[in-house]
Amino acid sequence: MPDVSITGEGVGKSYGTTTALKGLDFSVNKGEIFGFIGPDGAGKTTLFRILTTLLLPGSGKVSVEGYDVVKDYRILRRILGYMPGKFSLYHDLSVEENLRFFAGIFGVDVHENYHLVKDIYSQIEPFAKRRAGKLSGGMKQKLALSCALIHKPVVLVLDEPTTGVDAVSRREFWEMLLRLKSGGITIVVSTPYMDEAMRCDRVALMQQGSIMTTGTPQEIIAAFPRKIYRIKGSGILDILRLTRNMKYIRSAELFGDAVHISTENTDQAPTAGEISQYLSAQGLSGHTIKEVVAGIEDCFIDRMKQQPDKHE
Amino acid sequence: MKRFIIKEFLHIFRDVRTMLILFGMPLVQVLLFGFAITNEIRDARVAVVDAVPDVATKDIRNKLFASGYFTGGEILAGQHEIDERFRQGDIKMVVVFEPEFAQKLERGENPIVQLIADASDPNAANLLVNYATGIINAYNRSIGYGMQPAVIAEPRMLYNPSLKGVYMFVPGIITILLMLVSAMMTSISIAREKETGTMEVLLVSPLKPFSIILGKVTPYVVLSFINAVSILLMSYYVFGVPVKGSLLLLLAESILFILLALSLGIFISTVANNQQTAMMLSMFALMLPTILLSGFIFPIENMPEVLQWISLLMPPRWFIVIIKSIMLKGAGFAYFWQETLILLAMTGVFILASIRKFKIRLD
Amino acid sequence: MNEAEEKNGKVIEAVELVKRFGNFVANDRLTFSVQRGEIFGFLGANGAGKTTAMRILCGLSKPTSGKIRVAGYDVYTQSEKIKQRIGYMSQRFSLYEDLTVWENFRFFGGIYRMKSALIRERADRMLGRLGILELRDTVIASLPPGIRQKLAFSIAILHEPEIVFLDEPTGGVDPVTRRQFWEMIYEAAASGITVFVTTHYMDEAEYCNRISIMVDGKIEALDTPEQLKKTYNAGSMNDVFLKLARRNEEQKKE
Numbered sequence: 001m002p003d004v005s006i007t008g009e010g011v012g013k014s015y016g017t018t019t020a021l022k023g024l025d026f027s028v029n030k031g032e033i034f035g036f037i038g039p040d041g042a043g044k045t046t047l048f049r050i051l052t053t054l055l056l057p058g059s060g061k062v063s064v065e066g067y068d069v070v071k072d073y074r075i076l077r078r079i080l081g082y083m084p085g086k087f088s089l090y091h092d093l094s095v096e097e098n099l100r101f102f103a104g105i106f107g108v109d110v111h112e113n114y115h116l117v118k119d120i121y122s123q124i125e126p127f128a129k130r131r132a133g134k135l136s137g138g139m140k141q142k143l144a145l146s147c148a149l150i151h152k153p154v155v156l157v158l159d160e161p162t163t164g165v166d167a168v169s170r171r172e173f174w175e176m177l178l179r180l181k182s183g184g185i186t187i188v189v190s191t192p193y194m195d196e197a198m199r200c201d202r203v204a205l206m207q208q209g210s211i212m213t214t215g216t217p218q219e220i221i222a223a224f225p226r227k228i229y230r231i232k233g234s235g236i237l238d239i240l241r242l243t244r245n246m247k248y249i250r251s252a253e254l255f256g257d258a259v260h261i262s263t264e265n266t267d268q269a270p271t272a273g274e275i276s277q278y279l280s281a282q283g284l285s286g287h288t289i290k291e292v293v294a295g296i297e298d299c300f301i302d303r304m305k306q307q308p309d310k311h312e
Numbered sequence: 313m314k315r316f317i318i319k320e321f322l323h324i325f326r327d328v329r330t331m332l333i334l335f336g337m338p339l340v341q342v343l344l345f346g347f348a349i350t351n352e353i354r355d356a357r358v359a360v361v362d363a364v365p366d367v368a369t370k371d372i373r374n375k376l377f378a379s380g381y382f383t384g385g386e387i388l389a390g391q392h393e394i395d396e397r398f399r400q401g402d403i404k405m406v407v408v409f410e411p412e413f414a415q416k417l418e419r420g421e422n423p424i425v426q427l428i429a430d431a432s433d434p435n436a437a438n439l440l441v442n443y444a445t446g447i448i449n450a451y452n453r454s455i456g457y458g459m460q461p462a463v464i465a466e467p468r469m470l471y472n473p474s475l476k477g478v479y480m481f482v483p484g485i486i487t488i489l490l491m492l493v494s495a496m497m498t499s500i501s502i503a504r505e506k507e508t509g510t511m512e513v514l515l516v517s518p519l520k521p522f523s524i525i526l527g528k529v530t531p532y533v534v535l536s537f538i539n540a541v542s543i544l545l546m547s548y549y550v551f552g553v554p555v556k557g558s559l560l561l562l563l564a565e566s567i568l569f570i571l572l573a574l575s576l577g578i579f580i581s582t583v584a585n586n587q588q589t590a591m592m593l594s595m596f597a598l599m600l601p602t603i604l605l606s607g608f609i610f611p612i613e614n615m616p617e618v619l620q621w622i623s624l625l626m627p628p629r630w631f632i633v634i635i636k637s638i639m640l641k642g643a644g645f646a647y648f649w650q651e652t653l654i655l656l657a658m659t660g661v662f663i664l665a666s667i668r669k670f671k672i673r674l675d
Numbered sequence: 676m677n678e679a680e681e682k683n684g685k686v687i688e689a690v691e692l693v694k695r696f697g698n699f700v701a702n703d704r705l706t707f708s709v710q711r712g713e714i715f716g717f718l719g720a721n722g723a724g725k726t727t728a729m730r731i732l733c734g735l736s737k738p739t740s741g742k743i744r745v746a747g748y749d750v751y752t753q754s755e756k757i758k759q760r761i762g763y764m765s766q767r768f769s770l771y772e773d774l775t776v777w778e779n780f781r782f783f784g785g786i787y788r789m790k791s792a793l794i795r796e797r798a799d800r801m802l803g804r805l806g807i808l809e810l811r812d813t814v815i816a817s818l819p820p821g822i823r824q825k826l827a828f829s830i831a832i833l834h835e836p837e838i839v840f841l842d843e844p845t846g847g848v849d850p851v852t853r854r855q856f857w858e859m860i861y862e863a864a865a866s867g868i869t870v871f872v873t874t875h876y877m878d879e880a881e882y883c884n885r886i887s888i889m890v891d892g893k894i895e896a897l898d899t900p901e902q903l904k905k906t907y908n909a910g911s912m913n914d915v916f917l918k919l920a921r922r923n924e925e926q927k928k929e
Binding site: 038039040041042136137163164165166167168169171192193194195207236237240253254255256257297300301304305 | 858
């Protein structure tokens, strides 16, 4: 059994009549990168605010490093590093003033703890005098991360750190997280981007306030119970329409300029050849079809469709 | 703590709008009020009722209209026309001479010149009457009566007999500005942290609510105090408004009022989640009542009873009494210890309320 | 459709588009064209110059130089005509949240001087297709983000524009809703509406017919997603973008 850093049991939260979290159970191991993956409105931010003692859970229990988020919030606020969704920086302060301020409120000295953030901060150090508001998305993200790390937190909580950041910065950001992880820190991260799930040690797929599944990305993909066929060709709308009418087709969805079809788990389900024949018979020729391995996004869509109270 | 205060100062100094409100507005307001109120009146239209003109009345009329303050000099048919002409609004004052003016003067009977002014513009009326009185007094001296006036100028203010509130502009402006700067600026600056999300990070840090509040208000205490002092200096040097009482006492009371306004500001920010709400709340909950109900512009005793009761709850009302007593009357602490006590109690209530209401979590 | 456009089927045509702000070159000699009914992706990092270029195409801002025609009209002199023929939707602003679905339709239809009867007819048809006719009198604020997004798009094409500009339309929605949204876009394109999408999310690019990738104010690549992946020997559009950005960095160093 690995050491556990965070556990949640039946964590629920409502705002008025809307339920943001519907009784979540999860546990995060020490020293791993754990991702909560889900779209806007899945409840990620609410959950993270509960983890960071900013919100009281409506029901259930959450403990971080053995401390209760309700009772022991004072202790937790010393050992948590938190980066909220909007890169909470002071835009009218310079890069170094921000770092100094955030060190100050945790009562630590920038020089003493510089080694903790050196890797990341050195990349933006050339702009130390620049106002944080004038930085690019990627640089803001690095500064916010430096500010969240300067007091040597035991657990780092990152709420959608890659939203609004370009592809290059996103990639660099995940590399930084991997390096941090090797230093032993526990990282909890949320993202609406399915592709980022693959970067995490373990993930929880979230949708409308519930966790649909938890596991390593590989486990989740391996557990995908169906075959997936990828069809490309002209007349994509016709392909969608026709395949959705076929029997034993569970779903047909756009994936970029192709269609992914997942079939029901029975012997009667059509094979690639049969689907292709059917399309040709309907006058759609010139398409290609092949079986592909499911991605996290296929898994997510499949799980969503299993949900009884599915979207809309 | 130190870092917090430094950061707060940086926010203030880097924001042009904040700086303008902090330092530009006091300057503009003092100058505006000061000049608007003390501005000399020239060429005001004045009419005359002189039923039986004689040497003395002509002499006085000549002196009045040669002064440069008054023009016109139209002779009305009698007292009954005065009201009508005021209503038309083209004249500002009427000078009424008693009949048999010169004869009475010669007999040593002290004839009367009535100065009837349109005090719907109280400030102008006051000035006109003062000028006219001055000119008549000069006439007195010139005909050799010296200390004992021969002609008696009898001013009558129509429409607003008491003329209150005109001299109060300096105390009033200090009150308004301290309220505005302290309450509005703190509430906005806290609301801004909520809006940008930095408040989340502050809350997740080990900082205690008290430290956050203290860090937020300290810069504004300092800046508001500087503001109060500079308004006093400016009104003394530019407009000659004196501080008759103890300056030290005045500054001490100002600090008390600043603290009160700041705690109000923090209280507002516990309710407002964004800068816009904070701004609106400060405007409507603080600014307008301060201006309208504190007795700064409209005398409290002229208000309907309900508003008089409400005005009891307005901190500025009490502060204006205090500051007026010190500045204009030169009164000592004994005269307004009650008002001071009320302010102290209010401050206590708001500080307690805002510390209690200041959330250690989001909601 | 006017004559100039009818000749070549190009709905947007930009030749050497340049936009300068002082010394800063936001758009550096952009040359591209978009065909009728095409879904054209306009990609780039934040600050690469996408928004500037899109504003010019929408007739909101004048270019410094270059020859640009949109819907057959000249952006320098005929921006009012252009505005009548385009639709616009962004994630930041699209619908009035305190108005009902129908009130939003009526307002935006009114902007384009559509007759009430026509607005009603099209609104009912669109709501019917989305299967949300019963939400006609619901206030927008109480609708889930997925539905709002579909409504926003419906309203953007309510007046049947020749081109619809979508400014980062689908950030943060769930994968199923996102696909439904793209299906709507495909349907619009099939009906002849040209779709111009700006985004910095590379996975959106996979849905486009053709893509231009902007880096530092220049168009660095322009092709179909398929071809781009082949050219740059990359598995996804994300990798294409990373390779382009890296190449650009190296060029800068030299």
